[in-house]
Amino acid sequence: MLKRNRYMDRGTCLVWVFGDYADYFQNRVTLQLIAKGKALASELGTRVGVVVLGEDIGQYVMEYVAHGADVIYAADNNALKDYDVELFTAVAASWVEIFRPEIFLAGATAFGRELFPRIAKRLRTGLSADCVALEIDRETGAFVQTTPAFGGDLLADVVTPVMRPQMATVHPGIFRELPHDPFALAELIHPPLPNLPERKIEVVRRRKEKARRASLTDAGVVIVGGKGVGSRANFDKLFQLAELLGGEVGATRPAVNAGWAGEERLLGQTGKSVRPRLLITIGTSGALQYTAGIRGSETVIAVNRDHSAPIFGLADLGIVGDADRILSLLIEELNRRL
Amino acid sequence: MEGIRSGAVSAHHNYMISGMLRPGFLVGDPGSAKGFYLLADFLLPGENTPRISGRFFDERGDMLLELTWNRLMLDPADCLYRPTPYGFHLSKSSGEIILETTTRRFPNGYITSFSGRLYDEKGVLKLDQEGSSARLVGNDSIMLTAPYQGCFGKEKKNA
Numbered sequence: 179m180l181k182r183n184r185y186m187d188r189g190t191c192l193v194w195v196f197g198d199y200a201d202y203f204q205n206r207v208t209l210q211l212i213a214k215g216k217a218l219a220s221e222l223g224t225r226v227g228v229v230v231l232g233e234d235i236g237q238y239v240m241e242y243v244a245h246g247a248d249v250i251y252a253a254d255n256n257a258l259k260d261y262d263v264e265l266f267t268a269v270a271a272s273w274v275e276i277f278r279p280e281i282f283l284a285g286a287t288a289f290g291r292e293l294f295p296r297i298a299k300r301l302r303t304g305l306s307a308d309c310v311a312l313e314i315d316r317e318t319g320a321f322v323q324t325t326p327a328f329g330g331d332l333l334a335d336v337v338t339p340v341m342r343p344q345m346a347t348v349h350p351g352i353f354r355e356l357p358h359d360p361f362a363l364a365e366l367i368h369p370p371l372p373n374l375p376e377r378k379i380e381v382v383r384r385r386k387e388k389a390r391r392a393s394l395t396d397a398g399v400v401i402v403g404g405k406g407v408g409s410r411a412n413f414d415k416l417f418q419l420a421e422l423l424g425g426e427v428g429a430t431r432p433a434v435n436a437g438w439a440g441e442e443r444l445l446g447q448t449g450k451s452v453r454p455r456l457l458i459t460i461g462t463s464g465a466l467q468y469t470a471g472i473r474g475s476e477t478v479i480a481v482n483r484d485h486s487a488p489i490f491g492l493a494d495l496g497i498v499g500d501a502d503r504i505l506s507l508l509i510e511e512l513n514r515r516l
Numbered sequence: 517m518e519g520i521r522s523g524a525v526s527a528h529h530n531y532m533i534s535g536m537l538r539p540g541f542l543v544g545d546p547g548s549a550k551g552f553y554l555l556a557d558f559l560l561p562g563e564n565t566p567r568i569s570g571r572f573f574d575e576r577g578d579m580l581l582e583l584t585w586n587r588l589m590l591d592p593a594d595c596l597y598r599p600t601p602y603g604f605h606l607s608k609s610s611g612e613i614i615l616e617t618t619t620r621r622f623p624n625g626y627i628t629s630f631s632g633r634l635y636d637e638k639g640v641l642k643l644d645q646e647g648s649s650a651r652l653v654g655n656d657s658i659m660l661t662a663p664y665q666g667c668f669g670k671e672k673k674n675a
Contacts, residue, residue: 368522
């Protein structure tokens with residue numbers, strides 16, 4: 179049983195988000211979680227707070243405030259300059275024990291996937307990984323975390339009825355961030371640092387991965403190919419189409435397995451989630467594992483030879499036809515018009 | 517558990533002081549005719565130059581200068597105000613730095629930091645240098661979450 183302390187009453191901020199600012203301005207997942215956290219907090223009658231650890235973190239703190247954070251829990255300290263999972267775990271866990279949030283969220287990034295299981299273990303609480311939906315059950319008040327299960331064949335609703343906080347990592351691109359508000363003000367709290375464990379890893383140097391084109395998760399237009407595209411040559415036409423529309427290319431698991439696209443283009447439960455203004459999905463059947471990653475798209479156009487394919491149930495516009503033929507026609511027409 | 521420090525933070529512009537971001541702060545009373553004060557005013561979106569005001573003294577309590585919104589208004593000790601690409605610095609005629617401000621620009625906001633040492637009219641240290649930044653000495657600062665609306669000493673006297 180948790181003992182109450184005075185900060186539980188003072189810190190009426192029961193929904194927390196971990197600030198993952200690595201590769202900021204490309205990686206928007208923390209902003210997306212702040213928006214979702216704010217909605218959850220509103221339902222719970224509380225506020226959303228963001229935990230920010232590191233050195234010289236001011237600009238990230240301000241970005242989180244501009245995007246909806248009500249409270250910032252910050253440690254701006256040289257000892258936290260370089261990410262170290264043991265140090266970050268120690269700090270986050272100690273702050274949870276002080277302020278006792280109900281919910282604690284992080285992006286399902288490499289960072290979140292490494293850090294959050296350790297924090298959950300330290301706090302002896304549950305963690306739902308790679309969630310694709312988060313809701314408060316209006317009848318029971320339970321925090322329902324929807325996550326792929328059994329290899330992605332099912333979506334499972336998970337609740338953590340007893341232990342706190344209820345922790346979840348969430349796919350980037352599932353939720354929409356709030357607009358930047360330069361007038362925003364937030365509460366800033368610098369909690370004490372616990373005794374930090376000795377750093378076992380020394381960062382010798384950093385090398386940035388070569389910049390890719392626009393991030394798939396941030397693209398306004400996404401063209402997705404599935405097994406029904408038919409061949410590598412046909413799949414390459416998706417890139418032509420994306421180029422013409424200023425978009426990016428995604429792929430379903432069968433297309434990735436066929437070697438037509440790299441793993442970094444995989445969409446769905448085991449890949450990325452996107453919320454573009456326009457998504458054109460070609461030769462995809464509409465399997466649940468895939469559609470979980472595109473459900474936030476504003477307009478969906480589906481192309482499939484099979485008129486009974488489940489993808490048409492999700493599409494705003496459906497085209498029954500051969501992928502190769504439709505792709506060629508689209509490219510030809512766009513080339514003529516642009 | 518002791519040691520929790522709290523305040524406010526703005527999305528647009530903050531001062532880095534005593535290891536914390538603050539949207540604005542005030543030490544002392546700008547309305548006083550002779551006493552020390554330091555006002556780092558709250559900036560609204562659209563404003564990108566921090567507004568600093570103050571009446572500063574040396575370690576003996578002798579007045580050095582009075583600054584109102586980045587303008588040197590009184591300068592009995594022949595101090596020098598010099599703009600820099602990132603802010604300004606105030607120095608004594610000997611060249612010794614009194615106060616230096618540096619504003620860093622980020623894609624969506626600004627952070628201003630200070631360096632220097634400030635004393636009040638009794639020669640008591642009010643702002644000290646700590647590593648590469650500054651910290652306020654004592655607990656008499658007020659945080660500002662809106663632009664300063666009060667008057668300055670001279671205006672008060674004339675009012």
